[in-house]
Amino acid sequence: MSATNTTAHSVVEPSVRSRRIAGAIVILYAAITMIPLFWIFITGMKSPPDSISYPPKVVFEPTSEGYCNLFTTRTRQTEEYVKALGEPETICDEITRRRNMVIAGPSNYWPRFVNSLIIAFGSTFCAVFLGTLAAYGFSRFRVPLADDLLFFILSTRMMPPIAVAIPIYLMYRELGLSDTRLGMILLYTAVNVSLAVWLLKGFIDEIPREYEEAAMIDGYTRMQAFWKVVLPQATTGIAATAIFCLIFAWNEYAFAVLLTSGTAQTAPPFIPTIIGEGGMDWPAVGAGTTLFLIPIFVFTVLLRKHLLRGITFGAVRK
Amino acid sequence: MAEIRVENLQKLFGEFVAVRDSSFTVPDESFFVMLGPSGCGKTTTLRMIAGLELPTSGRILLGGEDVTFNRASARDIAFVFQLFALYPHMNVRGNIAFPLKCQGVPRAETRKRVGETARLLRIEHLLDSPVSGLAGGDRQRVALGRAIVRRPKAFLMDEPLGTLDTEFRDLMCQELRGLHNRINATTVYVTHDQLEAMSMADYIAVMNNGEIEQMGPPQEIYDRPATMFVADFIGSPSMNLMPFHGALKKGASKVLLDGVGVGVPALRESLAATDLALGVRPEHIKLSDKSKLRAKVFSSEYLGTTQIVTLETGHGNVHARISADRKVRTGETVGLEFIGERLSLFERSSGRAVDTALNDGAAHG
Numbered sequence A: 001m002s003a004t005n006t007t008a009h010s011v012v013e014p015s016v017r018s019r020r021i022a023g024a025i026v027i028l029y030a031a032i033t034m035i036p037l038f039w040i041f042i043t044g045m046k047s048p049p050d051s052i053s054y055p056p057k058v059v060f061e062p063t064s065e066g067y068c069n070l071f072t073t074r075t076r077q078t079e080e081y082v083k084a085l086g087e088p089e090t091i092c093d094e095i096t097r098r099r100n101m102v103i104a105g106p107s108n109y110w111p112r113f114v115n116s117l118i119i120a121f122g123s124t125f126c127a128v129f130l131g132t133l134a135a136y137g138f139s140r141f142r143v144p145l146a147d148d149l150l151f152f153i154l155s156t157r158m159m160p161p162i163a164v165a166i167p168i169y170l171m172y173r174e175l176g177l178s179d180t181r182l183g184m185i186l187l188y189t190a191v192n193v194s195l196a197v198w199l200l201k202g203f204i205d206e207i208p209r210e211y212e213e214a215a216m217i218d219g220y221t222r223m224q225a226f227w228k229v230v231l232p233q234a235t236t237g238i239a240a241t242a243i244f245c246l247i248f249a250w251n252e253y254a255f256a257v258l259l260t261s262g263t264a265q266t267a268p269p270f271i272p273t274i275i276g277e278g279g280m281d282w283p284a285v286g287a288g289t290t291l292f293l294i295p296i297f298v299f300t301v302l303l304r305k306h307l308l309r310g311i312t313f314g315a316v317r318k
Numbered sequence B: 001m002a003e004i005r006v007e008n009l010q011k012l013f014g015e016f017v018a019v020r021d022s023s024f025t026v027p028d029e030s031f032f033v034m035l036g037p038s039g040c041g042k043t044t045t046l047r048m049i050a051g052l053e054l055p056t057s058g059r060i061l062l063g064g065e066d067v068t069f070n071r072a073s074a075r076d077i078a079f080v081f082q083l084f085a086l087y088p089h090m091n092v093r094g095n096i097a098f099p100l101k102c103q104g105v106p107r108a109e110t111r112k113r114v115g116e117t118a119r120l121l122r123i124e125h126l127l128d129s130p131v132s133g134l135a136g137g138d139r140q141r142v143a144l145g146r147a148i149v150r151r152p153k154a155f156l157m158d159e160p161l162g163t164l165d166t167e168f169r170d171l172m173c174q175e176l177r178g179l180h181n182r183i184n185a186t187t188v189y190v191t192h193d194q195l196e197a198m199s200m201a202d203y204i205a206v207m208n209n210g211e212i213e214q215m216g217p218p219q220e221i222y223d224r225p226a227t228m229f230v231a232d233f234i235g236s237p238s239m240n241l242m243p244f245h246g247a248l249k250k251g252a253s254k255v256l257l258d259g260v261g262v263g264v265p266a267l268r269e270s271l272a273a274t275d276l277a278l279g280v281r282p283e284h285i286k287l288s289d290k291s292k293l294r295a296k297v298f299s300s301e302y303l304g305t306t307q308i309v310t311l312e313t314g315h316g317n318v319h320a321r322i323s324a325d326r327k328v329r330t331g332e333t334v335g336l337e338f339i340g341e342r343l344s345l346f347e348r349s350s351g352r353a354v355d356t357a358l359n360d361g362a363a364h365g
Helices: A003-007 A016-043 A065-071 A079-083 A091-098 A109-140 A146-155 A161-175 A181-206 A210-217 A222-251 A254-259 A267-273 A282-311 B042-050 B092-102 B107-121 B136-148 B166-183 B194-200 B218-223 B228-233
Strands: A072-076 A101-106 B004-013 B016-026 B031-035 B057-062 B077-080 B154-158 B187-191 B203-208 B211-216 B240-248 B254-257 B260-263 B271-280 B285-287 B294-302 B306-313 B316-323 B333-338 B344-347
Touching (some): A065 A091, A065 A109, A109 A181, A109 A267, A146 A181, A161 A181, A161 A254, A181 A254, A222 A282, A254 A267, B004 B042, B042 B077, B042 B154, B042 B187, B136 B166, B194 B218, B203 B218, B203 B228, B240 B316
Parallel strands (some): B031 B203
Antiparallel strands (some): B240 B271, B294 B333
16 A cells, blocks of 8 residues: 555545655754754853854864853963962863963853843733733723723834833933833833733633622622632733743843943843953853743743643633 | 512613613512513613622612622622633532632531532532533533522522523423422522523513513413513514504403404503504414404414414414414415403503403502
8 A cells, every 4th residue: 555545535634744744844944943042052062262163163072161251250360370279179260270261250140140030020020910900900890991091002012112212211310220120120011011911901801701700799809809710710811921021021132231231231231242362252152142041941831831722712711 | 588679770881771760579589580682681680689780879678688889799699690600720619619718618517518509409420520521501500509509698690591502491490490499599580581481480570671561470471461562572472462543441341453343351441542552362363264353374384283373464464373283274364263351452652551351450560
């Protein structure tokens, strides 16, 4: 029996061959889109000379130099001084000394990374929290001018946020919010909250209001009914919204460059400023970028079930 | 259990009058059905009794206590929704126990009462299953269980059988009525289905355009409709309303239709010449060759033991329910005879029923 016979009595099920072709195309496309990520990942494990060699090296000897450089600041010393130091305490000590340098102290990467975590998760929480309450209000109550208000909320997304960068810069300077975590959280919340309201309103509209009415008759107040009956059913929508908000806040670059420079600087504007000897320290940049991808990756994987269900929401419920 | 009294209840949504000046009393332990076409205000009335909507004016008394502006949770009533509103993130036991949990009933007591309720509804075997996989009837039972378990002052049900298929609906009708007979809970039930209403109710209130047109036991509503709307709404096929013009004199027991005298119940009031309608139930029409009132057979619909014959008369088409044995031919001319003492008369301008011997002793809504 030849392979083509398998299609004879089935119009719905694709044949093995066409499935293989489709699979191959998907894998190929995925591979192409992943090449930059892969390149960043391997650059993080190269030595500085390997990272800028021409032709580019795909096979190389992996080293943790990029990660050491990312987390430390170093100073150049004389060969005699380095020799006189005795046994290196860590692997980073050893790598640094081979280049006649010593570790002077920790770099700013970790504080910047923590800033990113606080600002991105903080603003996501605020946007989703406010968005849920606003969406619930719009969905359940007769709000005067509700349609106009919703349009107004949406209209804040109608121009690129960076278009208002200069007024915001001036405002923040006057208010003392420049280069503060609070300022960045407020800013990202403001940008995200309109998205959150619109997304969540759709999800909450789908939840029959009888649920909370039943809970209210059974003895809950409206707030209790909201927390204990509506929210558990809106988790899918909340998770999907949170991912969208987090991705924006985590990756945002333009405002971060403009409004932060020191204590509240996030990782995106920091990473490109990592300079090594004689120009960019590409392995350190690669290492910083790789680490920077991890939180969003973990968050998305944790919530991916909700995200998928969020996309098909309404089709299976009842 | 308690009686529910509604006094001059009114609800406006902006300019729109949803409920207009309604007053009625649901006696303790009775099964009270609000019946009407969609948009007639029956659900709004029910939601006001439940506390899910606040009335624009009027009062609601539950067991003698004024609860008009109390929170829903403070009224001690249970509500069964059309979509059941079972919490999908809880299993059957969780759903039934939910009202007790809200009220902080101790766990042992909750367990006992959930068990009793499940036994009463015969859903013990389902207690630990998730609600999402349940069949319509079982969902309905769980929703009822959640209402019963609280032992509330009254049950309010908003078209709870609306989403079930016909076969199941009949079964659930019987079960609901059986349940009512066992626990004797004051129940207010909203539906647009007259069969449901007829088969279950102790009292029916027929609503239209935000007003109660008539209230009474099912048989009274059927036999003595107080308005043309009720006459038309109840019954399948509905009551024939044959328009005619004439004057009525108190004490008379005949009206003239096409110059033919038709016997009616003795009139209790006089009316100057005006537009009237003679209300005849299809089953109160007989075909009789002797009758001077003539009609032409337009069509007939065979229903097994009976048939519905549509007849063309000088006063519009008339449906008659006659024995299936009587053979009729389309186009044939027949004589019509009415069972006089069962007929109703209506004044067409107001739609109200003319007072006759038929209404003696009947309470109008």
